[in-house]
């Protein structure tokens with residue numbers, strides 16, 4: 443019996459040792475050396491590797507933020523109040539006036555209305571005011587080494603090094619969030635490489651300090667992800683009391699005429715427009731909360747951030763900015 447308990451205790455101890463992240467974590471400098479080899483194999487120049495993949499200390503703050511679970515999940519109503527507030531609307535309208543020509547040029551070129559570009563800018567970083575002060579290289583190296591999503595963050599780190607290698611930004615100025623989302627529109631490095639554009643024509647894609655580049659990059663992201671010019675994102679609706687929960691969600695797409703036939707009305711009590719469009723019903727707080735009918739462009743906003751809270755708030759803020 444004693445022996446059995448001892449074996450059990452030993453087993454528990456072994457399990458603790460091998461399941462503890464601290465014990466499982468490889469020495470950072472050993473990991474970094476391997477990362478330098480991976481970067482070289484991916485075609486990153488030796489100069490960029492030398493300048494960026496030495497003398498890094500993993501960020502304990504980034505690890506802490508990555509592990510932090512949200513205490514209580516906000517309701518959509520709470521999120522919306524925080525994100526689409528009067529202060530942000532006033533600031534956004536002022537910025538649209540201030541950067542009207544630049545935004546109009548981007549709108550003309552990409553077919554994305556300026557209020558959506560500015561709404562994303564406002565929600566992501568409070569119009570560039572809160573871009574995150576982390577070194578992107580340190581943040582991504584920490585996340586990749588920490589290991590929870592090693593493959594994803596290793597790819598993002600290689601993408602970040604490619605951006606530095608191409609001369610768009612220096613490693614020292616490449617700032618972003620603890621998870622590596624960069625600049626005024628918080629592109630991950632892979633999104634930067636796929637969608638960032640040089641809006642002011644100086645040869646650099648600078649989403650940190652050049653607003654024309656921020657605007658053009660945001661619009662290009664939306665356009666490349668299926669934005670349809672001239673269509674709205676969606677609108678608030680009233681659902682009939684019999685409405686089935688099974689029909690709620692952005693993945694359930696039906697013709698507008700189908701939703702009309704179920705008795706869905708606009709917030710003002712009118713019928714839905716009679717257009718040949720596919721639409722979904724979202725109710726971020728469930729059927730007891732606000733409901734929205736959403737179209738193709740809402741799905742495009744969800745490609746940016748896969749959250750109905752986020753996409754609905756971007757749409758609502760854009761509508762208010764356009765007023």
Ligand SMILES: [Ca+2]
Pocket residue numbers: 639640641642643644645646647648652655
């Ligand atoms: Ca530029």
